[in-house]
Amino acid sequence: MKGEFGYKSSMQTPRIQKVIVSSGVGAKHDKNKREVIIDRLAKITGQAPAQRQAKKSIASFKIREGDIVGYQITLRGARMKSFLDKLIHVVLPRVKDFRGLKASAIDEMGNMTIGIREHTVFPETADEDARDVFGLSITITTNVKDKKEAEAFLRHIGIPLRS
Secondary structure, eight states, X not given: OHHHXXXXXXXXXXXXXXXXXXXXXXXXXXXXXXXXXXXXXXXXHSSOOEEEEOSSOBGGXXXXXXXXXXXXXXXXXXXXXXHHHHIIIIIHHHSTTOOOBOGGGBOTTSOEEEEESOGGGSTTSTTSOGGGOOOEEEEEEESOOOHHHHHHHHHHHTOOBOO
């Protein structure tokens, strides 16, 4: 990549800054289901999730300001690298009918967001009860400023993108 994009220093090369794993609770006002989501996210990432609260009340959704609407985990360093390794080599091949990720998942700022419909594709939770299945979102944040450069970088590190 250094020659392809004309980097003069190795410090200019792209790198991953953080990985954010988030999940919404939806209409799950049941405290037990929230505990299940917290427990399984902690098993998947190896880190306790932080609560995300509603910023304003929306009457049609029966949400009040301050209600818990989701959970989020920010991974950096060694945990981030081990999570990405597990995601690329174990989790994505277990997804049903997986043919690669779309390159359109990369935004204009060089970040990629992956949506996973069922958390059961992770090996830590595969044997759990199937009635409390929830989806999660994984955002890979890079220091790249261009979509084309980000796509080349993500292919280089092993993210399976469609051709």
